[in-house]
Structures are given as structure tokens and as C-alpha cells.
Amino acid sequence: MCGIVGYVGPSDCSGILLDGLKRLEYRGYDSAGMAVLQDGGIEVRRASGKLSMLDALLREQPLSGNVGIGHTRWATHGRPSEENAHPHRAGNVVVVHNGIIENYMELRSILMKAGREFTSETDTEVLSHLVDEAMKGGEGVLDATRDALKRVRGSYSIAVFSLDEPDRIIIAKNSSPLIVALGEGQNMVASDIPAMLGFSSEIITLDDGDVGVVTASECRIFALEDGRPIDKQPIHINLTPAMAEKGGYKHFMLKEINEQPRAMIDTMRGRISMERGAVLFETEGPDGDFLAGIQRVHLAACGTSWHAALVARNYLTRLARVPVEVHLAGEFDARSALTGPHDLFVTISQSGETLDTLRTHREAREAGMATLAVCNSVASSLAM
Numbered sequence: 539m540c541g542i543v544g545y546v547g548p549s550d551c552s553g554i555l556l557d558g559l560k561r562l563e564y565r566g567y568d569s570a571g572m573a574v575l576q577d578g579g580i581e582v583r584r585a586s587g588k589l590s591m592l593d594a595l596l597r598e599q600p601l602s603g604n605v606g607i608g609h610t611r612w613a614t615h616g617r618p619s620e621e622n623a624h625p626h627r628a629g630n631v632v633v634v635h636n637g638i639i640e641n642y643m644e645l646r647s648i649l650m651k652a653g654r655e656f657t658s659e660t661d662t663e664v665l666s667h668l669v670d671e672a673m674k675g676g677e678g679v680l681d682a683t684r685d686a687l688k689r690v691r692g693s694y695s696i697a698v699f700s701l702d703e704p705d706r707i708i709i710a711k712n713s714s715p716l717i718v719a720l721g722e723g724q725n726m727v728a729s730d731i732p733a734m735l736g737f738s739s740e741i742i743t744l745d746d747g748d749v750g751v752v753t754a755s756e757c758r759i760f761a762l763e764d765g766r767p768i769d770k771q772p773i774h775i776n777l778t779p780a781m782a783e784k785g786g787y788k789h790f791m792l793k794e795i796n797e798q799p800r801a802m803i804d805t806m807r808g809r810i811s812m813e814r815g816a817v818l819f820e821t822e823g824p825d826g827d828f829l830a831g832i833q834r835v836h837l838a839a840c841g842t843s844w845h846a847a848l849v850a851r852n853y854l855t856r857l858a859r860v861p862v863e864v865h866l867a868g869e870f871d872a873r874s875a876l877t878g879p880h881d882l883f884v885t886i887s888q889s890g891e892t893l894d895t896l897r898t899h900r901e902a903r904e905a906g907m908a909t910l911a912v913c914n915s916v917a918s919s920l921a922m
């Protein structure tokens with residue numbers, strides 16, 4: 539789940555959005571973009587790769603306007619690329635989204651049958667079409683967003699902007715964080731506190747099931763389900779950027795230890811089908827059963843990832859009841875190992891760039907094993 543930033547107020551916002559996104563960089567991302575209300579239209583700039591690419595694009599094709607939304611994407615559905623970067627636009631609506639829309643395939647085919655054209659491979663794009671469709675049916679942007687979200691299953695924090703109501707940003711949250719920072723005659727939205735430090739220390743935090751309307755002068759929160767107003771008192775935060783990045787923990791290590799349940803949920807969300815009782819992978823297609831018939835698992839990694847593999851061996855043996863072997867990637871030769879078509883070869887690397895791990899992954903593939911990579915960088919060599 540990556541970064542969302544939005545601004546509405548009297549200032550020119552593209553610099554504010556870019557700065558906010560930069561302060562969320564520590565979360566990792568593979569592409570970035572922003573949409574700004576400019577000269578009565580919506581202008582979108584998106585770039586694959588680091589924020590410096592978006593920055594360079596904005597220097598060539600600057601944006602100027604008082605309302606805008608920005609995003610750093612960490613791809614879950616669709617390659618990291620310019621077309622898949624957010625914001626996604628349909629008609630007069632633009633959307634940025636953190637999270638996963640689990641039923642996007644089903645919604646996408648319904649929308650396509652209704653004549654809607656998709657320009658990305660993401661799950662997110664259905665949201666922009668759903669909101670636009672509801673608005674074309676006569677609804678305002680708040681109700682259209684509520685209706686769209688009622689059709690969606692999954693996790694999200696979103697910011698929506700429509701040309702038809704250009705003084706506001708609509709926000710919503712379910713299982714992914716979103717906050718509003720209240721300024722003087724201007725407001726910001728963001729997925730995490732560091733993005734708004736220095737802007738304001740008065741914060742409203744959304745809860746799951748909340749939808750909000752943010753204008754320059756106010757922030758109103760409603761219940762997604764029935765639209766009833768929810769009274770939210772702002773809280774005052776007193777954090778330095780460094781403290782905020784550490785999420786209130788004393789050290790990054792403590793933060794990461796405490797984030798493990800969240801990281802597990804984020805990794806597996808959208809990859810587990812409760813209906814089918816199956817784990818799904820992107821490579822296997824809707825009916826594939828990539829893991830069926832696997833009789834032995836190899837885990838290969840270096841350093842800390844190798845230690846993680848030792849822990850994983852205990853869980854896999856206990857829960858999946860399959861024999862598991864752990865290899866140091868630098869010392870393993872998949873070509874001469876006694877392996878067969880019923881072996882699954884799993885490589886683990888935080889960066890996705892560990893050379894020995896990459897080599898052993900390639901060799902396992904060449905040896906005909908089913909391979910799976912676990913890494914923390916979606917655009918890395920291992921992930922690609």
C-alpha cells in the first residue's frame with residue numbers, strides 16, 4: 539500500500555503534492571502521478587520509476603492549480619508502468635487508490651459490457667468508472683463514490699476528484715489508512731502523517747467505513763453505508779518528521795516487528811480466494827492451480843532472508859505438511875540438485891536484487907521447477 543496526497547486551498551498545489559509524496563517515499567513505490575484542476579480541466583502527469591521522473595516531467599510540462607491529488611503506487615495488479623500509475627481517469631473523474639479491489643475482474647467485465655474502455659491493467663481503474671457512471675446517472679460526487687464503494691470488495695483508501703464539483707476532494711477508507719490535515723482556509727489529505735507535517739498539526743483520522751468531503755474551508759465525514767454525518771473531533775499531533783516515519787516506535791526495527799501482521803495481510807490480500815479455498819498467483823490465470831501436486835518445497839536465500847527461510851520451513855512443514863529444504867543461495871546449484879517437476883522453488887530477497895538469489899532462481903527455472911519469488915520491491919529483477 540503506497541502513498542496518497544491531496545490538497546485543496548488557495549495555493550498552487552503541484553509542489554505541495556510532490557513534497558508530500560516525497561515524504562512518503564520511505565514506504566517504497568514503483569511509479570507516481572498527480573492530477574490537478576488546471577484552467578477548468580483535469581491535467582494528469584504520471585511517470586514510472588522514482589519521483590525524480592515525475593519531477594522531471596513536471597518541469598517539462600508544469601501543472602498549476604488549487605486542487606489536486608497525487609499518488610505513489612506499489613503495484614499489486616498490473617506492471618509498474620506509466621499507464622498503470624495513478625491517478626486513473628474516467629470521464630470527469632480521477633481516482634487515486636491504495637489497496638486492492640478484490641472483485642475488480644467481475645466489475646471490469648460488467649463495465650466493459652456497458653461500453654466502458656479501460657486503459658490500464660489495474661484493479662483501481664474500475665473505481666474511476668464506477669464513480670463516473672454513477673455521476674452520469676445524476677448523482678453528486680459524494681453519493682457516486684459511496685455507491686461505487688458499495689459495489690467493491692477489498693481494501694482501500696482513496697481520494698476522488700471530479701470536474702463537476704471542482705471545489706472538493708472525496709475520500710474514503712477501508713483497511714488502509716487515510717487522514718486529513720486541517721489548515722487555515724486550506725486542507726490536505728494523505729495516507730500517512732509525514733506527508734502533512736509542517737502543513738498542520740490538527741488531524742482528522744478516518745475509520746473504516748468513513749467517507750469524507752474535503753473543501754478548502756471544511757472537512758465533513760459521513761458513513762459509507764447510510765450517509766449519516768459522523769462527528770469527528772480533530773486531534774493535535776506533536777511529531778517531528780523522523781518520529782512520524784517511525785510511526786511512534788522508538789526504532790525502525792521495532793516498527794517493522796510490529797508491522798509483521800499488517801505486512802502479511804497486505805501480501806496475501808487479493809491472493810486468497812475464500813470461496814475456492816485456494817491461494818492464487820498472478821501467473822496462473824483464473825483456473826490455474828500452481829501449487830497443486832507440489833510434493834517438496836525448496837527455499838533459497840542469503841543473509842537475513844535465509845533466516846526468514848528457516849522460520850518459514852517450520853510453518854510450511856507444520857501447516858502444509860510438505861518436506862521443505864532450506865538452501866543458502868550462494869552455495870546452491872539448482873542444476874545438479876536432485877529435483878523434479880513436483881518441486882516448488884521459492885527464493886526470498888528483500889531488495890529483489892541479491893545476485894546469488896537471482897542466479898539460483900534462474901537456474902531453478904531452467905531445471906524445470908515451479909518457481910516463486912518473495913521480495914519487497916515490486917520493480918526489482920527478482921519480481922520481474
Ligand code: GLU
Pocket residue numbers: 539540541610611612613614615616622635636637638639660661662
Ligand atoms: N492495487 C492498486 C494498483 O495496483 C494500488 C496499489 C497501491 O496500493 O499502491 O494499482
